Amino acid sequence: MLSHKHPSTKGRISFTRYFQEFAAGDSVAVCVELSLPFNYSHRLQGRTGKVLEKRGSAYYVEINDLNKPKRYLIKPIHLKKIEVTTKK
Numbered sequence: 001m002l003s004h005k006h007p008s009t010k011g012r013i014s015f016t017r018y019f020q021e022f023a024a025g026d027s028v029a030v031c032v033e034l035s036l037p038f039n040y041s042h043r044l045q046g047r048t049g050k051v052l053e054k055r056g057s058a059y060y061v062e063i064n065d066l067n068k069p070k071r072y073l074i075k076p077i078h079l080k081k082i083e084v085t086t087k088k
Contacts, residue, residue, distance in 0.1 A: 002045065005034050018077045022059055026051045030063070031080040038078055048082060 004010075013035050022028060028051055030044045049063035049072075058073045 011035055020076050022051045024053055027082050027084045028079045029082050033077045
């Protein structure tokens with residue numbers, strides 16, 4: 001888990017990640033931005049899930065936790081889009 005940022009990037013945020021858009025059904029990973037508050041447990045760091053919908057400026061994401069689907073409302077700066085590959 002991330003505990004601190006590199007001194008040259010401390011306090012800075014990426015506007016590209018802050019204003020990124022996701023569509024319903026996109027696969028995302030939770031990547032906590034340490035410069036902004038993250039109101040959930042840091043156990044979510046690195047978890048993957050699907051975007052269900054957009055609510056205001058945040059996204060409703062469904063993440064499996066011990067095979068139980070749980071839903072979280074997460075700001076886009078804490079999310080990173082991932083590509084899902086299927087095995088042939």
